[in-house]
Amino acid sequence: MQPDDSLRTIEAQVAMLLRLSDRTRRAGARARGEIERSAYLVLGVLAQDGPTSVNGIADALRLDPSTVTRQVLAMEQAGQVVRAADASDGRVTLVRPTEEGLAALERTREVRxxxxxxxxxxxxxxxxxxxxxxxxxxxxxxxxxxxxxxxx
Amino acid sequence: MQPDDSLRTIEAQVAMLLRLSDRTRRAGARARGEIERSAYLVLGVLAQDGPTSVNGIADALRLDPSTVTRQVLAMEQAGQVVRAADASDGRVTLVRPTEEGLAALERTREVRxxxxxxxxxxxxxxxxxxxxxxxxxxxxxxxxxxxxxxxx
DNA sequence: GACGTAAAGCTGTACAGTACAGATAAATCA
DNA sequence: TGATTTATCTGTACTGTACAGCTTTACGTC
Known part of the structure; x- marks a missing residue:
């Protein structure tokens, strides 16, 4: 394989992997007991780094903070995280995973x-x-x- | 690395690759002269297989036919494909790439x-x-x- | 050839995921 | 203290996608 061929193949295959994974994610993910991709990624950050600010999560995942705000609100509703103001900086919302959230993460990881x-x-x-x-x-x-x- | 570790790593890394690629795709893709991901994938099918029915494209990409219908309508507007009824089966819409569409595909491939x-x-x-x-x-x-x- | 069934594609609708712009509140600095 | 910066949230809009239902065309059986 020529050098340029590898690049083209990698590019094309990444694009197709995106497509196929998207499909697999939707099709019956919930039926398998998995959590949503967005929650999965956020919980992954929290499991690795511990309590994290909204901005910190956004940076880790390369997402807009407004997107993360909504994701963690939904996750709080689902009981996967709790939010609390940072004691030392009232602007910051610290997001902590709940036991339930971490258990859901682990379950999803195992299923996948x-x-x-x-x-x-x-x-x-x-x-x-x-x-x-x-x-x-x-x-x-x-x-x-x-x-x-x-x-x- | 243990067997199970490989699976977990692959799973986690595919999920993150999805996330990051999505980001890169959005950020300035048009500024680089790229076409949309959906059009890119459809044109890839047409470039490889020649004129293809809507259902054929949907099957190749694992998409719902209604999704492909809308994509090819948009691509026709953009001058990337032409649609025509199949001569031998009036139900079928055959989608053919235009020169312009193929050129856009090649340009995008090169950029990427x-x-x-x-x-x-x-x-x-x-x-x-x-x-x-x-x-x-x-x-x-x-x-x-x-x-x-x-x-x- | 007529009728029932199947197939292809289109339209209506809904939802996830995302970004950008602007608003608000808290912190920091000159 | 007032101006500026930072962290987050809210309003809005767009892409990509699926599912359900509709219309048109084809096919198979008699």
Whole structure:
């Protein structure tokens, strides 16, 4: 494969993966007991970083703060997080995951890992490991690139 | 990395890639001269398969036909495709890409390949090739899985 | 050939996810 | 203290998508 071919293939395959994953996410996600993608990502941030401000979540996910505001409001309604003013800065809304929220996150992770286990049934451990490694690196580089270029 | 760890990492990284790519797609995509993601995918199908029915496009992209109907109507307005009744089956709307549409597709592919070239700047040819290969295989398996399971 | 059934596509509608602009409240600085 | 900045929330709009129902065309059976 020529260098340029790899780039084109990666680009095309990422676009198609987006399309297909979107499909899979919608189709019966709730029936499988999963939480929404948006809540899933927010809870992932909270599970990793602990209580976080709305802006902090927005930055971690590269989302507009107004979007996160609405997501955490919905998640509070669903009992997945609690919101409280920061004691040392009244402007800040600190978002904390509830036990229920963390349990829902873990449940979703397990369901999805099982799903991927089915999809990647015939894959060697080496290919799985390579894909995990390369995707992680790709995301890190996409994130770095986006921040350096102001997402232009 | 344990087998289960790979699955969890892949799952989490795909979710994050979706998030980040969505961001990059919106931010300044038009400014870079790119066409919309939906048009890009439809034109990709037409470029590969030639004139295709609305249902055919929907199947290739795993979209609802009503969604494709609207996309091709918008693309016709934009001069990227032309629609015509199939001579042998009056129910079928055959969608053909215009020269302009194919040129826009190629332009977008080039812009995006260049973008990926920047993001993957420090990557070895081997890693790029591996990522291209593994993503292609992942998509094929996701697609197969989805069709086998009725996207449940 | 007529009638019932199926297929293709279109229209109405609804919803998730998102951004941008502007409003509000709290903090900080000169 | 007043001006400016920061964090969040509210109003609004748009893309992408699905599902249900409608219309038109085709097909199969008699």
């Amino acid at each position: 890992a099982r799903l991927y286990g089915e999809v990647l049934d015939g894959w060697s451990a080496e290919d799985r490991g390579d894909l995990a490694r390369l995707l992680t690196r790709l995301n890190a580089d996409v994130d770095t690139w986006g921040r350096a270029h102001g997402d232009r | 390949a260049r973008l990926y070239g920047e993001v993957l700047d420090g990557w070895s040819a081997e890693d790029r090739g591996d990522l291209a290969r593994l993503l292609t295989r992942l998509n094929a398996d996701v697609d197969t899985w989805g069709r086998a399971h009725g996207d449940r």
